[in-house]
Amino acid sequence: MSPERRFVVLNDAPLGDGADEDLLEVTAVARGLTDLIVASRDSAPFTLAVDAAWGMGKSSLLHRLETTLCAEPAVSSVWFNAWTSGGASALEGLIKSVLLRFDRNVIRRALRSMSRRAHLIGVVRGLGLVVASFFGLGRVVDEMWQRMSLDAQARNQIKGVLRDAFGAWMAKGGAPDGRRLLVVFVDDLDRCASERVIEVCEAIKLYLDVPGVVFVLACDQSALWRSVQESAGIGEPAAAVEYLEKIVQISYRIPAPSxxxxxxxxxxxxxxxxxxxxxxxxxxxxxxxxxxxxxxxxxxxxxxxxxxxxxxxxxxxxxxxxxxxxxxxxxxxxxxxxxxxxxxxxxxxxxxxxxxxxxxxxxxxxxxxxxxxxxxxxxxxxxxxxxxxxxxxxxxxxxxxxxxxxxxxxxxxxxxxxxxxxxNPLSTVLPPAELRQGSALRGFRVLWIDDNPSHIAPLVEYLQSRGALVDVAADRAGALAVFERSTPHAVVSDLHRGADDAGTTDLAHFRGEGAHYRGPVLFFTSREPGAAVQSLVRDLDAEGPTTDADAVIRWVERIAALTRVRPG
Structure with a gap:
């Protein structure tokens, strides 16, 4: 090999973090989301979720969105990584990150406002010494949080403190309509333990739900559904979805690249x-x-x-x-x-x-x-x-x-x-498929029926990489063999095999006498079906048909999030 030829490792830096070339082509999406957020300034507070699986470019989009937003008049940003933010609680970390965005004068005005609340006078007196000192703003915020956390009654008033701080900050103006906007980016939320996810949700809804704030969350929402269900004591999966719907008002799903x-x-x-x-x-x-x-x-x-x-x-x-x-x-x-x-x-x-x-x-x-x-x-x-x-x-x-x-x-x-x-076997060792790319679908069993396995192989590989157990059957006989071994949590099926609509015929058989399978079914097809077939799909209590591969992945993730699966 010629000596001038060199191979180098690629890092995992998101766009805007040392990787200037927009290989993921997120600039246009960031521009559209920026226009949406700025146009919706009067609707703040609200939360936008940027939803995608592991490695699909959530952080890159957030970095480019931050750059685009901060070029707008009177828009500021705060970045909070929920996964790497240290040992403090996410509630404390997120609120401190927001407070540190303000200058000392804004905090001082908020403290004066607090002094009008009789039960907080003692706290404010203690804080007055810190505010008047030469310590930096970080020390002021730390002291403020420490004293409030010691007084349960005072901590209940923290939303009022934050509202006053935001009011003072927004009064500075700078926007064409006199309103400022603070966009809080929360990255890697889906990597956190369930308790930390709930702390972030609590901070957003109970403490930082104030005018002028927009939250942008980078997350895999199927992982969040499970975290909420596990940590918030919510028994029904649908209730976990409803809980998150109170936190997140709008979601953008990053599609797989064309x-x-x-x-x-x-x-x-x-x-x-x-x-x-x-x-x-x-x-x-x-x-x-x-x-x-x-x-x-x-x-x-x-x-x-x-x-x-x-x-x-x-x-x-x-x-x-x-x-x-x-x-x-x-x-x-x-x-x-x-x-x-x-x-x-x-x-x-x-x-x-x-x-x-x-x-x-x-x-x-x-x-x-x-x-x-x-x-x-x-x-x-x-x-x-x-x-x-x-x-x-x-x-x-x-x-x-x-x-x-x-x-x-x-x-x-x-x-x-x-x-x-x-x-000389390769030195790199890959973890088992069920552990790679996280375990969001770990233990979730899918039966995929298709007479052309190579056509669906990338999708099957992707589901397996997220921990799903995927059986592939080429026809009815193969599917029945799978049903004899175990009952899948979900079935994805083709519609057409040759000239026949074998998918619906097979499902009618599975749903009929003997009831081999009563669970959720999605039909995935390469060509649009006629109205009669679509009606038959509905009659069989199935979903689809869809020609969108991303829609198949989203459907499996949604069914998995609403299904309690014991890993293993």
């Missing part, structure tokens, strides 16, 4: 890391499809390559393109990768490709012969079922995954690569 946006995103990450020349269009397509277009997951994959190369430069002789493909196998097909690097295994790449050819020949009506049957101790006329009984259980599912098959076929000298990998 194919074009995802391509630009991957190209940008590859350029920054110095790896552009190693990924052809087919590999970039695979990354986009299998990552769920998740920016953080794409970065982690590229960083895995960079790490492996720097730890083992001999990959330059083995072939950096092959290292890329092994990384893809590890990230997107971890079960196959674990089999591949087992020192007791044979050359599974060549074995799988021979199996795939055997399978294709039989399906085309030919007579499949070859060394694979002999190597497994089978007679020359053995059928597919006999062969598959001697092969890893993953093979039949992987055989219908065109991306996987194409990836293996593109590997040069697979036998040499497998021998090298078994002596």
């Amino acid at each position: 194919p074009e946006q995802a391509t630009r995103l991957v190209d940008g990450y590859l350029y920054r890391s110095g790896t552009s020349g190693l990924f052809d269009e087919a590999l970039k397509y695979l990354i986009i499809a299998r990552s769920g277009r998740n920016p953080r997951r794409i970065k982690r994959l590229i960083n895995s390559f960079v790490l492996e190369y720097h730890l083992n430069r001999s990959w330059a002789e083995i072939g950096l393109e092959n290292l890329v493909k092994v990384i893809l196998l590890q990230h997107f097909y971890p079960d196959f990768y674990r089999l591949l690097v087992n020192p007791r295994s044979t050359d599974l790449i060549s074995e799988f490709l021979e199996y795939h050819e055997f399978r294709a020949t039989l399906r085309q009506g030919g007579n499949a012969v070859g060394g694979l049957l002999e190597s497994k101790g089978l007679h020359p006329g053995a059928g597919l079922a006999e062969l598959e009984a001697e092969l890893p259980a993953e093979y039949p599912v992987l055989a219908v995954d065109r991306d996987f098959v194409a990836l293996l076929r593109s590997i040069g000298e697979p036998g040499d690569l497998v021998n090298y990998l078994q002596r």
Whole structure:
């Protein structure tokens, strides 16, 4: 490898935190949200939730939104990271963050207002010494909070103190209509423990619900629903949703990048890391499809390559393109990768490709012969079922995954690569799928019925990465086999198989005599159905049909949030 070629790690800095290029293309969205917030100034206080799953760019959007908002007249901002804000309670931390946005004169006016409340005179006298001193504003706010927290009756009046402080601050004007606006950004709320989530909600609703304040929360709302249900003692899932609806007045869901946006995103990450020349269009397509277009997951994959190369430069002789493909196998097909690097295994790449050819020949009506049957101790006329009984259980599912098959076929000298990998497995270790990207769907069981598994593979991978247990069935028989083993919490089904509307026919069977399944169902289709089919879907007590992949993810998350699931 030429000495001038360098590969570098990508960091996780949000847009506006050292990453100036808008690869996530959030500027236009930030501009639209800014216009909405400024136009709704008279409606403040209110709360806007920026909703998305792990790694989908919530913080990047918040940083760009803060920049755009603060360019508006008489708009100020406060940033509070609920996850990294230290050991103090979130209630204390958030309120202090807001108070520190004011100058000392504003706090002094608020304290004078407090003095008119008879039971707070003692507190104010103590504070007067601090305010008059040369200590900074942070010390004033700390002292103010400490004394109030010692007096329960005084603490009950903190909203009045805050209202007076906001009144004094807003009276300074500066806006065309004489009104100022304070936008409080709360990031990483969905990473917090349930008790901390409730503290933030309490601060927003009980103490900071004052004119002139807009809250912008970055969160995965399905995680918040569960936190509220766990910590607030709310028994019914619907009640948890109602609780949050009192806190959040409007939500914006960040969609997954479009194919074009995802391509630009991957190209940008590859350029920054110095790896552009190693990924052809087919590999970039695979990354986009299998990552769920998740920016953080794409970065982690590229960083895995960079790490492996720097730890083992001999990959330059083995072939950096092959290292890329092994990384893809590890990230997107971890079960196959674990089999591949087992020192007791044979050359599974060549074995799988021979199996795939055997399978294709039989399906085309030919007579499949070859060394694979002999190597497994089978007679020359053995059928597919006999062969598959001697092969890893993953093979039949992987055989219908065109991306996987194409990836293996593109590997040069697979036998040499497998021998090298078994002596030098990758250094990076991925956590189990149910633990990756958080566990928002951990233990939630989904049955997905579709006769084209490769079409839905990215969505299935994404649900699994969030902890969901996903069974894929190609037809009614496969679905019935799943129902015999367990009852899924939700079913996603295609509508059309060939020329038939088999999805509704199968659901009618599942809902009918024997009642194999009575739970929630969503139909996902690639083409719009007619009115008659839509009516039949409603009659079967199902949802959809939808052609929107993001809508499927949101539906599963909503059903999971409203379903009590014991992890494990």
